[in-house]
Amino acid sequence: MxxxxxxxxRQKFAALLERARREGAVRVKRRDGQVFLIQPERSNRSPLEVAGIDSDVSGEEIVEIVREMRQRVNVLQPGKNSSQAVGKRAAKKGR
Structure with a gap:
């Protein structure tokens, strides 16, 4: 740390805050020996909580686009069928 x-x-406060954000915490030591810990406050929000966007695309269209993209990936990477991999993982869990 x-x-x-x-x-x-005091001189590098912005850099200190950025380092605390990246590393999780930094210490500040005073001349009299006192040490202070500066760390970012943890958010109570879920990282999955994101703002939505307005679009003219329906849920069905989104599902169709995802299916088309999966088919393209499967064509480019034969032998790596995602549905087979999911089935194998589910079978292992059932053992």
Whole structure:
């Protein structure tokens, strides 16, 4: 974990916050020996909670597009059938 002196933390505060975001936390040490931990606050939101978009595409059209893309992938990668792989995984779980 990265440790900054108090003076460094004041001078490079934006970089300190960015490093805390990337690494999870940083420490700031004062001249009198006190040490402080700076870390990003954890969000209560799900990472899957995203804003929607308005489009003229129906749910059925989206499903059809996904199926077409899967067929293209299967044509490009013969022998790697995703539905077979799912079936194999399900069979292993049932054992």
């Amino acid at each position: 990265t440790v900054y002196t108090f003076s460094e933390a």
